Amino acid sequence: MLRGVNKPARYTGGELNAVDKSASFFGSDRDRKVHAALCFPDLYEIGMSNLAIQILYALLNGDQDTFCERCFAPDFDMRDYLKENGLPLTSLETGTPLADFDLVGVSLHYELAYTSVLDMLHMGGIPLFNSERSEKDPLVIAGGPIACNLEPMAPFLDLILLGEGEEALPQLIGLVKEKKRQGLDRQAFLASAARLPGVYVPSFYQVDYEPDGRVEGIRSVHPDAADKVEKRLIADLNQAVMPNQPIIPNIEVVHDRMVMEILRGCARGCRFCQAGFTYRPLRERDRGLLFETAKQLIDNTGYEEMGLLSLSTTDYSDLEGLVRSLLPLTGPRHINLSLPSLRLDAFDFDLAREIAKTRRAGLTFAPEAGTQRLRDVINKNISEDDMIRAARTAFLNGWDRLKLYFMLGLPTETDEDVEGIVTLVRKLIAVWDDLPREQRSKRLNVTVSTSYFIPKPFTPFQWARQINREEMAAKQEQLAAGLRDRRVSLRWNDFSSSELEGVLSRGDRRLAPVILQAWQAGAYLDAWHEHFKPELWQKALEQIPGGAGFYRRERSPDEHFPWDHMDVGVNRNFLREEWDKATRGETTPSCYDLCSACGCQVYMTGVCPGGSMS
Ligand code: SF4
Ligand code: SF4
Known part of the structure; x- marks a missing residue:
């Protein structure tokens, strides 16, 4: 068979x-x-x-x-x-x-x-x-x-x-x-x-x-x-199951590696990020436990890569200590340590050099927005100076691949913000061009990936409007015109699937017959670009007066959300204040710097007042 x-x-x-x-x-x-x-x-x-x-x-x-x-x-x-x-x-x-x-x-x-x-x-x-x-x-x-x-x-x-x-x-x-x-x-x-x-x-x-x-x-x-x-929450992450004998697939899978989850939750509060709010509060695993698990994983799997996973790996309280304790285990066996979700303002190049002895991955920045104004709106705490400094150090240390992630269609975004992406990318390329040839590699590759902003439940942007196809096309055109450079590859997310994700993520029960109809008409494995059939969804969405536009619209401050009977810890008043601050361009400190009493203080764990990391 x-x-x-x-x-x-x-x-x-x-x-x-x-x-x-x-x-x-x-x-x-x-x-x-x-x-x-x-x-x-x-x-x-x-x-x-x-x-x-x-x-x-x-x-x-x-x-x-x-x-x-x-x-x-x-x-x-x-x-x-x-x-x-x-x-x-x-x-x-x-x-x-x-x-x-x-x-x-x-x-x-x-x-x-x-x-x-x-x-x-x-x-x-x-x-x-x-x-x-x-x-x-x-x-x-x-x-x-x-x-x-x-x-x-x-x-x-x-x-x-x-x-x-x-x-x-x-x-x-x-x-x-x-x-x-x-x-x-x-x-x-x-x-x-x-x-x-x-x-x-x-x-x-x-x-x-x-x-x-x-x-x-x-x-x-x-x-x-x-x-x-x-919501249910594990107060002590050390008590949570961490598989030390994972199943090893017989064929290549997307991530062929052993993994350890070092943190859960995030302290940063980027206003578009659903996981950043729903997984609050930030909790971490003890270094000693991670070390023991790493030994078992190495013995039980034979993988050549170990991923230290979390939403924001650089926030681990002793990342350097953890990595330095793991290197003697991984180095002699030629196992690469991979640290996804590194924040660049905390990027330690000495550490990165140690990690990258066997393989040098590209340098990834996710500023998400091109101007400081818009980065303040979304509460993304990365400055242009941080990026320029980090890029310079990276280029001097042999890095020659730069990946940048941006979102288009963020609340309050203007043409100047889109132009800001162009300016920022040009400045980073200029850092490369200004370095003496003998101090850097031969050729720079910059990948600029843009996704389409999708307002998500339980984020301060849950009230926001999602832009339409025409607005998106205009922004993409502006960006493409500004970034004509053979060293830059520009990547987009598909509009229709992003729009559908937005519709479904803030959707209600009236969408159940829509999903059913789309499936009956042949929709399956929709997350795969090659299998996604937007026309089936468009047809099915005709059941809803206003179609996708009904779900893309901005919500009024007091609108009842389909998810209001769920309690994820972070409360609606806090999110609304965050939305108001966003529209004023005001930032909110991370949980490390100041507790904003988002609602999760009741858990008294992790980074929250009364927790082990506070
Ligand atoms: S740093 Fe920001 S984007 Fe990343 S997980 Fe935390 S809240 Fe989300
Ligand atoms: S209660 Fe305070 S420390 Fe805890 S997650 Fe909310 S803002 Fe962060």
């Missing part, structure tokens, strides 16, 4: 460190055991590069009465094969159809995966709507970074986990065991689950709309469903 499909190893399982409990699991006592499928609605190569999948897999399989298997979205060829032969979508470990699991958990990381979720449920033999599922169907649970607003997917999901899954999942598994033991029906189970903090049962809430389509309110219509769902 697999001979005819591309990359068959995507579907076979059996990788090093994969767990197969089938020999002991399926015998007796099935009613006290939980069989779970962990689904990632994208291809194997993407899902297997995702740390959350490895964490949840290790966590669930750490319980002897739970057997967690994996399932990824099949590529088109495999999907066609399954359809043509009337075969269901199955798990990797034992080839079990999704419909036969007790629980199907979907890890959701981006909105453009929604149609793939529907496809996986359908191909797995599970009714799409929660209202259509019977007692024999699995519970469909979703979680992940975008769980703070999954309203467009609400009718398709039984439960949503808000916040860090490691906290709520073991309790939920306990409830599933109880359900099986006591023979509870689905509704009784959902009621008991709804009482757990961080668990959202969408069918227990009713949404009312204004005549123009805005949400008037969302209220609990079940006695066990709280008015506000509180």
Whole structure:
């Protein structure tokens, strides 16, 4: 069967460190055991590069009465094969159809995966709507970074986990065991689950709309469903599962490396950044624990690269100490240390030289905006002087590749701000040109990547308008005209998919039929440029008066958001003050410098007052 499909190893399982409990699991006592499928609605190569999948897999399989298997979205060829032969979508470990699991958990990381979720449920033999599922169907649970607003997917999901899954999942598994033991029906189970903090049962809430389509309110219509769902949070990151025996894929995946999460959350407060707010407060792992984990990872994997992951790696309180302690482990084995998400104002070139002894990556700056005025609006704390100084040092030390990331369409952006990108790039190139030839490499390569600003829930810009196609095209034209230089490559994000991401991310339940229609018309793996079919979405969005424009509009200060019944710690008043400050061009200090009492102080952990890092 697999001979005819591309990359068959995507579907076979059996990788090093994969767990197969089938020999002991399926015998007796099935009613006290939980069989779970962990689904990632994208291809194997993407899902297997995702740390959350490895964490949840290790966590669930750490319980002897739970057997967690994996399932990824099949590529088109495999999907066609399954359809043509009337075969269901199955798990990797034992080839079990999704419909036969007790629980199907979907890890959701981006909105453009929604149609793939529907496809996986359908191909797995599970009714799409929660209202259509019977007692024999699995519970469909979703979680992940975008769980703070999954309203467009609400009718398709039984439960949503808000916040860090490691906290709520073991309790939920306990409830599933109880359900099986006591023979509870689905509704009784959902009621008991709804009482757990961080668990959202969408069918227990009713949404009312204004005549123009805005949400008037969302209220609990079940006695066990709280008015506000509180996110779950791991107070002590040292207690969180860190997989030291990750599954090693048999084929090349996007990130072929071992990883350690050194920090969770971010202290910076860039006003466009959803993860920066929803993962607050910043917490970190002890250096000693990371060192021990690194040793185990090296022994258990054989990878040639180790990634130190976080949203902002330079914020680790003793990054230099950590790196210097790891180098004796990695250096002799020719393992590269990779530190993504380095902030340039904290870039230490001595350290970078040590790290880059074996391989020199490009230098990446993410100023996001071209002028200091706009960087203040978005609270991005990088100055032009920082960048020029860092670039000069980098060029003198042999770096010759520069990557710059900007957003177009940010709130208050003017033509001068777009021109500011051109000016900034030119200044950085001038730094290179001004260096004596013998002190730098031969040729400079600059990549300028621009994305399209997408207002996200739980950010100060959740009220902002998203620009339209014509405005975007004008900005791109201006930039392209200003950056004609053979040393500069200009890259854009696709407009239509970014617009759709914006629509879905601030969307409400009225989008569920839109997603369904797009999927029925053939939308699948929408996050892939080559598979994205904007015309299907455009057609489906005709169901909504105003179409995409309805969701792109600026929100009034008191508009009820579809996500207002979610509590991620950061409160709405704080975000509104941040929005007002943004429009005045005022910045807010990072959590390190001053606590702005964003709402997360109640957790009293990490960088917050009373926490270990404060
Ligand atoms: S530094 Fe800014 S953009 Fe980066 S994770 Fe933190 S808040 Fe987000
Ligand atoms: S309460 Fe203060 S320190 Fe904690 S995340 Fe909010 S602003 Fe930062």
